[in-house]
Amino acid sequence: MRKRTTLTAIDVGTTKICTIVAEVNDADVRVAGVGITPSNGMHKGLVVNINDARDSIRRSLIKAEQASGYKIESAYVGVTGRHVTSLNNRGAVAITRNDRLVRSDDLKRVLQSAQSVKVSGDRKVLHAITRSYAVDGQSGVKNPVGMHGFRLDVETHVITAAVASIQNLTKCIRSVGLDIEDLVLEPLASSEAVLTEDEKQVGVILADIGGGTTDISVFKDGSIWHTAVLPVAGYQLTRDIAIGLGLPFEVAEQMKKRHGSVLPVYEGRAETASLAEDGHGASYQDLCDILRARVEEIMRLILLELPRSEYEALVPAGLVLTGGSSNLSGMDAMGRDILRLPVRVGSPTNIYGIADNLRDPAYATGVGLLIWGAKHQSQQGWKKRGFVGNWWNIASRIRALFR
Ligand SMILES: Nc1ncnc2c1ncn2[C@@H]1O[C@H](COP(=O)(O)OP(=O)(O)OP(=O)(O)O)[C@@H](O)[C@H]1O
Numbered sequence: 001m002r003k004r005t006t007l008t009a010i011d012v013g014t015t016k017i018c019t020i021v022a023e024v025n026d027a028d029v030r031v032a033g034v035g036i037t038p039s040n041g042m043h044k045g046l047v048v049n050i051n052d053a054r055d056s057i058r059r060s061l062i063k064a065e066q067a068s069g070y071k072i073e074s075a076y077v078g079v080t081g082r083h084v085t086s087l088n089n090r091g092a093v094a095i096t097r098n099d100r101l102v103r104s105d106d107l108k109r110v111l112q113s114a115q116s117v118k119v120s121g122d123r124k125v126l127h128a129i130t131r132s133y134a135v136d137g138q139s140g141v142k143n144p145v146g147m148h149g150f151r152l153d154v155e156t157h158v159i160t161a162a163v164a165s166i167q168n169l170t171k172c173i174r175s176v177g178l179d180i181e182d183l184v185l186e187p188l189a190s191s192e193a194v195l196t197e198d199e200k201q202v203g204v205i206l207a208d209i210g211g212g213t214t215d216i217s218v219f220k221d222g223s224i225w226h227t228a229v230l231p232v233a234g235y236q237l238t239r240d241i242a243i244g245l246g247l248p249f250e251v252a253e254q255m256k257k258r259h260g261s262v263l264p265v266y267e268g269r270a271e272t273a274s275l276a277e278d279g280h281g282a283s284y285q286d287l288c289d290i291l292r293a294r295v296e297e298i299m300r301l302i303l304l305e306l307p308r309s310e311y312e313a314l315v316p317a318g319l320v321l322t323g324g325s326s327n328l329s330g331m332d333a334m335g336r337d338i339l340r341l342p343v344r345v346g347s348p349t350n351i352y353g354i355a356d357n358l359r360d361p362a363y364a365t366g367v368g369l370l371i372w373g374a375k376h377q378s379q380q381g382w383k384k385r386g387f388v389g390n391w392w393n394i395a396s397r398i399r400a401l402f403r
């Protein structure tokens with residue numbers, strides 16, 4: 001049995017930083033404290049001002065430490081942004097030993113061969129996730145250890161990221177005195193928090209519509225099939241309202257959250273209703289028209305991530321929406337209209353402890369990072385991927401000694 005440990009996850013979002021400390025006992029994740037603060041210095045999921053981002057992260061960290069009573073020393077950190085790309089790759093090795101028995105060493109060898117994708121010097125492999133194995137052509141094998149064969153094939157999902165973007169993020173985290181346990185692609189993290197095993201098996205698309213990015217992951221046959229990050233989300237909705245209705249950004253944001261809906265207007269209040277916010281006025285119909293146009297565009301962009309002709313067969317479980325912007329009234333109905341598939345809004349589940357305010361779609365990534373951490377605790381971390389020079393490690397070890 002694994003002993004109880006504490007884990008920390010930091011979701012450095014475009015609009016908020018969410019630090020969660022949890023006690024983990026096998027698969028049981030019990031939240032001990034949360035620190036949520038507004039985020040500065042971020043744009044479309046990327047660090048654009050290191051000092052501002054660092055200060056926001058520090059505030060969130062301090063809150064989480066005070067709430068949990070733990071001193072945080074390391075964390076699982078989410079990565080997003082349009083610099084992220086993914087592809088499905090294959091690898092194969094021969095089983096040359098006399099007994100032709102597949103051993104765990106062979107899994108390592110075959111995974112290595114599938115990781116050798118050509119990436120330019122400014123990019124690195126962030127994840128190489130095993131989708132399935134084949135032994136002598138028999139495909140769909142989840143664990144081939146102990147099987148007999150001459151040839152072992154593996155299918156992987158390889159995610160690459162721009163080194164510079166990752167370095168900016170890691171620099172912020174490390175400058176507040178934290179070690180990085182692992183960097184995790186945010187669409188993968190969110191999927192851990194809101195998707196069911198059934199949905200992943202049948203085929204499902206997850207869209208985490210946040211403030212600056214829409215993070216997409218597609219699952220089929222229980223494995224990851226595709227991941228993507230679109231640089232459009234809630235921020236663009238608010239900006240459209242601000243420009244379209246001539247309102248300050250903050251007023252437009254309040255109006256969107258309080259009154260916004262993408263349902264047909266007649267299902268809501270009277271078309272002629274007028275809204276007042278902070279001394280500014282607007283028509284309810286105008287607000288909803290603007291939101292509908294942009295949300296429809298986002299939904300169509302999500303759909304473009306799937307092969308046009310066969311998406312119904314690929315994702316019969318439909319679309320699961322999460323992220324703060326999925327709180328917008330009528331998102332699921334609009335999704336069903338456009339995709340002609342089941343659509344639901346997903347909030348984090350399977351977490352316990354002081355987790356009440358985490359049961360909102362906006363915290364799917366933060367909670368998912370924790371679940372990812374609990375599952376992958378003993379596996380290789382970011383350090384082995386060489387995103388940042390060794391001196392960072394040495395510096396943090398020295399800091400840890402002084403602490
Ligand atoms: N009730 C609501 N109606 C409409 N939009 C909402 C509502 N609540 C939150 N939002 C929007 O959700 C967005 C923030 O979502 P979230 O917290 O998931 O983003 P983030 O993680 O900070 O950013 P990102 O993941 O894109 O980097 C904001 O644009 C906010 O306006």
Ligand SMILES: [Mg+2]
Binds near residue numbers: 013210211
């Ligand atoms: Mg987010």
